[in-house]
Amino acid sequence: MTNDSYSSKIDIRARERALKILYEKFYDVLKDVSEGRPPKLVIKKRTLGNTIYDAERKLLLLGDATFERSLLDLREARKFMQTLLMAGIIYEALSNGEYPTIRDLYYRGKHTIRYRKLPTKSIGEENTWEEQAESDSVLRDIEVFSNVLREEMLILSKEKGKVVGDLKIRSGDDIIDLSKMGHGAYSIEPTPDLIDFVEVNAELVLVIEKDAVFQQLHRIGFWKKYRAILITSAGQPDRATRRFVRRLNEELGLPVYVISDSDPYGYYIYSVFKTGSITLSYESERLATPHARFLGVMMTDIFGSTKLGKKPYLTEEERRNFIIRAKERDIKRARELKEYPWFKSERWQIELNEFLDRKVKLEIEALAGKGLKFLADKYVPEKIEVGDWIE
């Protein structure tokens, strides 16, 4: 296969851009070496201590603290070499028109270095890296250092996100009409920044945590009737799904509503869409959707709330049949959530306290079990209409 013969024009442009930035960013290191100076990299710290919740922008962001990674510092020499090794592998893959994954980057770089120990001159052996956790961490350093996300370096990954709706996009060399997917759906590409929005005819975005419920709402025609773009993250959202949702909100101005199970894991899935994830805060700037709204399922949807003047959506009998007792780890997780700054709003504290008082949870499927038409034609549209979401 000759280079690029089958790559889309968009990929070729993206590749050239990434090559250029990587070259510029690492040029100083090469210059240091060639001019006999001890080479070093200055990188923002990705520690919890340097992860800051920006209450105004409603984002988890990296702070300004940096560290120096120097070849001639014994504690840092290994990491320094790993960083240059990884940068070299990515540069080579881009030059060759390849599309590595984080798993195969690990394999590409994995080998044993033999060296002569001083002063005995015996032979020592050291692996470039042992586990993928190590190579992944190095890749994150490169993302932070170069300010280029791995997707922009055409590093691919497993993708779970799906979408249907009245939206035409350009991806690769094709124009795709997401309203013409039949009973299936469009599986979002790993590099959603390379998508162009060509034509949109929708009023809102509805993100469903569970793939099976997405299938149900799709099949019943929910997105046609309510002019929605329907998305599923199929559980914990991956980076591509988050970026795609953010772009729909930011560039098309569409309000984003998220529906998850009513338990701390569901609430956290929403917060990953909205605020970002704690471990990968450097991506939030691009991946988070600060205006995403939590539509449900809320504890106050299940039990109602005199404080909020809300009637419950479930009868007492339905509650008896549908709710599940919370496990110890659910309760522990809810207590953690209560302490996160982005769950400190009065509205979230009501939900979390209700959860901790009742110690029960509810799956979205229970609402579909009450009737798909209840879910599609009452619960979702009514809550949107009266504004019963958490911002």
Added chain:
Amino acid sequence: MTNDSYSSKIDIRARERALKILYEKFYDVLKDVSEGRPPKLVIKKRTLGNTIYDAERKLLLLGDATFERSLLDLREARKFMQTLLMAGIIYEALSNGEYPTIRDLYYRGKHTIRYRKLPTKSIGEENTWEEQAESDSVLRDIEVFSNVLREEMLILSKEKGKVVGDLKIRSGDDIIDLSKMGHGAYSIEPTPDLIDFVEVNAELVLVIEKDAVFQQLHRIGFWKKYRAILITSAGQPDRATRRFVRRLNEELGLPVYVISDSDPYGYYIYSVFKTGSITLSYESERLATPHARFLGVMMTDIFGSTKLGKKPYLTEEERRNFIIRAKERDIKRARELKEYPWFKSERWQIELNEFLDRKVKLEIEALAGKGLKFLADKYVPEKIEVGDWIE
């Protein structure tokens, strides 16, 4: 939403068909009741003892042993009631134009029955079912009894399978060109029997276990160059992906090649495509692809084989960097596989013995790590050309 206003014509027809069959199948039970006879159901046993490997057809199938489920047999009364309850829920869902999932069928049927105990006349309580495992098992009985798969009853589920390639299909009311998916892919619908193949321009089907490797081969244009339909099961294949692959093989006459990790779990994924799964043997007749070929990754691809006159695809250094030591559970699983009738062929025994001798495994990603072009332009096409697969 009025009935069917947004359902595709195909769904409306499928619904009518399922309603008719269910009605006919359960009619005798209703007749028994109305004419004062003790009602009963005769259902094929889904036990391991009644699961037979048909060596000629190369399929795991249900045998002919049946059991009677009778209302007036105390041991069976609960199951009998559950079966009628589930059939009723499905019938009602179909009549209402709904699309239940197995999870919400569980919720739809879950409630507590209060009854008066004899002889004390105190009040007893019994739940229709406790866990989803119970309602799922009842659903399987209905599939076996009515000879209608749950997909034909428009029961939906989470779907992981994706496809790209030069193939036009009709799904719902749309015609979809699977060669125009850009960098994304088409996510297969939960009801693949409702798909029509409109136009095909391909010579083979390549099924990749790992979603990320599928993304890589797609992006590098593998399917264009080799006229392939490229599919991923994203791990253990779901029913829809298996049925879709089977239809490509049976109806379009395309050879099917499967690539998985080289370890017992990977080999078993292939065998689920080919032979069916042990726990759900009643589906094999429709879902399995007996002619599916295991292309790799084989132990003999890694180490070569003097017996087979094969050279290894990896150098000694690559083996050192790429192979992973097998865990105790891998070895245990390989020993189980060796005893399954459908792994008893001489060719499979060579692979399994090699695995048990070496006690190492290899991921597909390691081959992509050796170079995506190696995987796409040498390994896969060369093995297909020389016929180095296991039937």
